[in-house]
Amino acid sequence: MMDIKTLSLLHNIFQEVQSKQDWKTALDTLFGSLRGSFVFDNVAIYLLDPQTKGLEVVYARAKGRGKKAEADAAWGSSTAMDVLASGETILHLPSQETKGKDRVAQAYLLGIPLNIGSKLSGALVFVRFGGPEFSDLQIQIGSLQAFWSAALIERRDLQEARTELDSVQRQMRFQDDVVSTISHELRTPLGFIKGYATSLLRQDTIWDETTQREFLNIIDEEADQLTRLIENMLESSRLQSKTLQFKFTQVRMDALVRDVATRVNSRYPELKITFDVQPLPPLHGDGFRLSQVFENLFSNAIKYAPDSEINISMRIGDGRIRITFADNGEGIPEDYLPFIFERFYRVPGERTVSGTGLGLYICRQIILAHHGNIWVESALNKGTTFYLELSIDPQL
Amino acid sequence: MAKRILIVDDEPRYLRLLEANLRTEGYEVATAKDGLQALEVFSAQPIDLVLLDVMMPGLDGFETCQRLREFSNVPIVILTARGEAQDRVRGLDLGADDYLVKPFSATELLARVRAVLRRAQPPVETSQARFFTHDDLKIDFARAEVWRGGNAISLSATEYRLLLQFAHNIGKILTSEDLLTSVWGVEYKTDKEILWVSIARLRQKLEEDAHNPRHIVTRSGLGYLMTPNEV
Numbered sequence: 001m002m003d004i005k006t007l008s009l010l011h012n013i014f015q016e017v018q019s020k021q022d023w024k025t026a027l028d029t030l031f032g033s034l035r036g037s038f039v040f041d042n043v044a045i046y047l048l049d050p051q052t053k054g055l056e057v058v059y060a061r062a063k064g065r066g067k068k069a070e071a072d073a074a075w076g077s078s079t080a081m082d083v084l085a086s087g088e089t090i091l092h093l094p095s096q097e098t099k100g101k102d103r104v105a106q107a108y109l110l111g112i113p114l115n116i117g118s119k120l121s122g123a124l125v126f127v128r129f130g131g132p133e134f135s136d137l138q139i140q141i142g143s144l145q146a147f148w149s150a151a152l153i154e155r156r157d158l159q160e161a162r163t164e165l166d167s168v169q170r171q172m173r174f175q176d177d178v179v180s181t182i183s184h185e186l187r188t189p190l191g192f193i194k195g196y197a198t199s200l201l202r203q204d205t206i207w208d209e210t211t212q213r214e215f216l217n218i219i220d221e222e223a224d225q226l227t228r229l230i231e232n233m234l235e236s237s238r239l240q241s242k243t244l245q246f247k248f249t250q251v252r253m254d255a256l257v258r259d260v261a262t263r264v265n266s267r268y269p270e271l272k273i274t275f276d277v278q279p280l281p282p283l284h285g286d287g288f289r290l291s292q293v294f295e296n297l298f299s300n301a302i303k304y305a306p307d308s309e310i311n312i313s314m315r316i317g318d319g320r321i322r323i324t325f326a327d328n329g330e331g332i333p334e335d336y337l338p339f340i341f342e343r344f345y346r347v348p349g350e351r352t353v354s355g356t357g358l359g360l361y362i363c364r365q366i367i368l369a370h371h372g373n374i375w376v377e378s379a380l381n382k383g384t385t386f387y388l389e390l391s392i393d394p395q396l
Numbered sequence: 397m398a399k400r401i402l403i404v405d406d407e408p409r410y411l412r413l414l415e416a417n418l419r420t421e422g423y424e425v426a427t428a429k430d431g432l433q434a435l436e437v438f439s440a441q442p443i444d445l446v447l448l449d450v451m452m453p454g455l456d457g458f459e460t461c462q463r464l465r466e467f468s469n470v471p472i473v474i475l476t477a478r479g480e481a482q483d484r485v486r487g488l489d490l491g492a493d494d495y496l497v498k499p500f501s502a503t504e505l506l507a508r509v510r511a512v513l514r515r516a517q518p519p520v521e522t523s524q525a526r527f528f529t530h531d532d533l534k535i536d537f538a539r540a541e542v543w544r545g546g547n548a549i550s551l552s553a554t555e556y557r558l559l560l561q562f563a564h565n566i567g568k569i570l571t572s573e574d575l576l577t578s579v580w581g582v583e584y585k586t587d588k589e590i591l592w593v594s595i596a597r598l599r600q601k602l603e604e605d606a607h608n609p610r611h612i613v614t615r616s617g618l619g620y621l622m623t624p625n626e627v
């Protein structure tokens with residue numbers, strides 16, 4: 001018969017143990033709270049490793065006299081193996097020749113099976129150095145603790161499985177986002193090509209020659225845009241897998257950036273670009289890839305900071321060329337800045353502006369391949385500045 | 397008189413594409429590059445149809461559609477770059493009459509515009525009576541007005557045409573195909589989604605309890621009907 005005192009004691013222990021989020025803390029509470037009626041020196045939990053089929057100590061605590069033997073849980077492993085082999089509770093007494101020796105040599109062991117999810121998965125082993133033997137009541141308390149430990153370990157397994165599932169789901173959502181971004185990006189130029197081509201194909205109307213040329217030019221440009229998008233995607237995956245080939249030659253950065261600016265200006269004549277450039281020595285680099293970096297920076301500025309002018313400065317010092325590329329647009333919220341160079345990252349809320357989230361990733365990978373550095377500073381409603389640093393000789 | 401169409405798209409190349417094609421058919425064209433501008437242009441001149449892009453900065457296509465529906469029954473065609481069903485349904489739910497998925501061909505665009513404008517014409521009335529009543533519902537055919545319990549109900553052109561189909565076929569089950577063909581046109585025959593959304597919208601306006609309809613009843617697996625008046 002259970003009296004009200006025992007019941008309320010158990011109730012308190014139950015609440016205390018279950019309230020612990022971490023499984024090891026919960027086990028500490030469990031074994032600590034029942035030590036009043038069940039004294040032991042060491043306790044350890046051995047679990048069967050599903051991969052290696054070997055026994056692994058997942059939890060071990062030493063109290064009082066057992067502290068000396070705390071370092072290794074070797075004292076209990078043979079008992080644990082016997083429990084697993086038989087599936088039953090096992091008592092081991094110290095052998096005769098240990099009599100009269102150090103207490104730590106006289107181990108009284110109690111091993112109890114652990115059934116996790118109704119499967120025999122390990123053993124809970126208690127030890128008392130120098131006795132006394134475990135009583136029937138103590139064996140019963142031990143069984144209760146084994147049953148409870150198994151439940152706590154199962155809870156841990158479920159928590160781990162859930163964390164893993166969450167991460168897989170996040171990964172899948174991310175992939176969905178990437179696919180939807182990419183398909184939207186591809187659909188835009190495709191929409192123009194389809195629309196203008198079918199306009200020209202209409203049999204119920206005749207377009208004048210100027211209009212025909214206008215439509216054909218648009219189709220041509222949008223086909224180029226489509227090619228660029230696909231190149232960007234391929235390139236980003238080559239950069240990701242580090243298989244992109246670089247051709248290093250002597251490059252004049254000031255001339256290179258001015259060339260890109262001239263090309264950008266021919267497409268966007270209203271865009272104002274200012275230069276503040278020191279005389280610079282040539283640099284060892286891949287001119288085509290470095291041009292790409294600046295094309296991407298211009299294209300971003302035009303998209304995200306429309307109507308802003310762009311100020312470019314170049315300085316030399318300590319064998320490094322330092323370039324700043326600044327706009328005075330809306331700026332990027334601080335929370336998003338750490339992520340903008342990540343592959344496929346797009347600032348939330350910018351979905352109305354087209355983009356794949358590849359541009360800055362490509363920029364950074366190209367600069368890193370030159371052993372250089374690129375970073376960003378931004379202030380809301382003031383503007384965004386990109387900083388680039390390149391060694392004149394990346395070998396140095 | 398030439399119909400005037402308002403095109404709303406933030407991409408100048410779409411504006412140009414739509415405008416060039418619509419003009420060849422004799423339509424007049426007004427343009428707007430975002431939702432707010434669209435509302436301004438719409439208030440300043442008579443517009444017979446709105447072609448509305450979904451993805452726009454500021455006020456997007458869905459929000460613009462919703463705003464327009466607060467004060468106008470003008471036919472609206474949503475242009476969506478995403479072919480996903482949820483986007484199409486969302487547009488229809490907000491009161492759009494039709495949608496067009498990018499990329500689309502010029503002929504498809506013109507056919508949709510024609511179909512939507514055709515639906516917007518008040519139908520030629522063949523019945524002798526001027527009024528029709530069904531419980532608390534009253535239709536004035538001559539003025540294309542609908543009343544419920546003495547309150548005027550504002551229906552879009554498509555919704556009105558759909559209601560007429562039921563009024564003219566009291567007690568008869570109409571299949572989805574019947575309704576799609578006679579209201580939207582034969583090219584919409586299999587487009588059940590558009591019908592479901594429109595029936596739902598119509599019920600919301602006509603029925604006291606849209607989930608427990610008394611005027612337009614579903615006969616599961618068969619179609620819809622308006623049951624005869626209980627006399």
